[in-house]
Amino acid sequence: MRKYIISVILLTLLFSCSGGENVRKSEAKQKEQVMQELLYGRLLSRKILSRYKVYDNQEATIYVTKVGRSVALFAGRSELTYYFSILDSDSINAFAAPGGYIFITLGSLKSMKNEAELAAILSHEIGHVNNRHIMRQIPPPRNQNFADTIAAVLVAQGTVVSSAMNETVNRASKLLFEDGYKIEDEYEADRSAVTYLIQTGYEHTALTEFMKRIDIIKSENSSIEVYHTHPPTNDRVSKINEYIIAQNATSINGKLVEKRFQNFIRTIN
Amino acid sequence: MKTKLILTLMILTTLPLFAESAYISSLRGTLYSNPSLGSKKITTVKRGTEIQISKKEGAWLYVSHNSLKGWIPKSNTVKTMPKGKVSILGNASRTSRMKARERASSDVTAASARGFMQSETVAGRNRPNSESLKFDPRDIEKMENLVIPEEELLSFLEAGGLGR
Structure with a gap:
């Protein structure tokens, strides 16, 4: 019996050791996947910045980054830093690339009433990143040696990537600017946004309030370019409200943070 | 002998079930009384804390921490201990x-x-x-x-x- 007990203990230790090894391998693989995602995001960001000029106002960018990263503190994925940039455009739009590269237009910011609305739109984009919507819909090529690719990006003018990776990024760019995400992914990003807003302490109705205002702005001025790849606002608002009810969250009141936002708006007008 | 072998295999195969854990990945993880954001908050747990998973329901996990049990959004957790930021250029360690x-x-x-x-x-x-x-x-x-x-x-x- 004693031999039996010793054997079981030894086998248990063996299993534990192999478990530790598995954890290390899993961590290394996860890190590689994040690096891959960051590279993908970086390349897609270049596409975004080939269409939009950056609004060069460091004070404003720091504010937007603080709002976005504050939400991200409560939004999981602690391995990502999340990078934010303001696009110098009157259009009302925001974009996210894998790895946490997030862009919002000046037109969007000027259409907002409070910080909760800014947090809501950034949360929606963070939701696309966290749920890996682009990575899942247009995955990077398999068997890509990302260490080599990253080296290539760094040393060779930033443009040398495999043709397969280039093709992937082109398809992702088409998704962002023409085709849009899958409708279910948009709804999932909305649900994530509501969750992040509640967990951060912002007023969660800011998301639907902003959407409704944009619809009004669009109906009053058809020349303003508004995000056109999203599902209709009524459908989104209904889905969001269904989620809020399911989460028993209708009575949760968060902060709008109006004064700080108005101070920010003065810096961009 | 055969009984011992079966017993050993049973013990070893059930080990991972007892070991299913996760870590808090957000700044703080809140444990709720039900799988909904509007339900009662039981406690908050710091980032990096290990929690034990008892069951899963959609986007929620039922977990325990010390003697407390509650529901937490899966998005606030990660399977392995958070190791800090990953950066493509290795510049994440800058602190100011x-x-x-x-x-x-x-x-x-x-x-x-x-x-x-x-x-x-x-x-x-x-x-x-x-x-x-x-x-x-x-x-x-x-x-x-x-x-x-x-x-x-x-x-x-x-x-x-x-x-x-």
Whole structure:
């Protein structure tokens, strides 16, 4: 019996050791996947910045980054830093690339009433990143040696990537600017946004309030370019409200943070 | 002998079930009484804390921490211990924005040294007409180099009455 007990203990230790090894391998693989995602995001960001000029106002960018990263503190994925940039455009739009590269237009910011609305739109984009919507819909090529690719990006003018990776990024760019995400992914990003807003302490109705205002702005001025790849606002608002009810969250009141936002708006007008 | 073998295999195969755990990945993880954000908050758990998973329901996990049990959104957890930020350029260890700002000009120089041209066209001759701007790699470098210490974010949240 004693031999039996010793054997079981030894086998248990063996299993534990192999478990530790598995954890290390899993961590290394996860890190590689994040690096891959960051590279993908970086390349897609270049596409975004080939269409939009950056609004060069460091004070404003720091504010937007603080709002976005504050939400991200409560939004999981602690391995990502999340990078934010303001696009110098009157259009009302925001974009996210894998790895946490997030862009919002000046037109969007000027259409907002409070910080909760800014947090809501950034949360929606963070939701696309966290749920890996682009990575899942247009995955990077398999068997890509990302260490080599990253080296290539760094040393060779930033443009040398495999043709397969280039093709992937082109398809992702088409998704962002023409085709849009899958409708279910948009709804999932909305649900994530509501969750992040509640967990951060912002007023969660800011998301639907902003959407409704944009619809009004669009109906009053058809020349303003508004995000056109999203599902209709009524459908989104209904889905969001269904989620809020399911989460028993209708009575949760968060902060709008109006004064700080108005101070920010003065810096961009 | 055969009984012992079966018993051993049973013990070993059930080990992973007892070991299913996760870690809090967000700044704080809240345990709720039900799988809904509006339900009663039982406790909050710090980032990096190990929690034991009892069951899963949609986007929620039923977990225990010390003697407390409750529901937490799966998105607030991660399977392995959070190891800090992953960066494509290995610059995530910078700890102050000031340091990043001071380094802004040298970063641009470094970028040039790595071969980035100061203003390059992304897709070359075959680019679609809509990609009409010249991409400036410094724009992405600026995004990546904007470091805001976590303490500053916490003060920002506090000043807005957030994160409570």
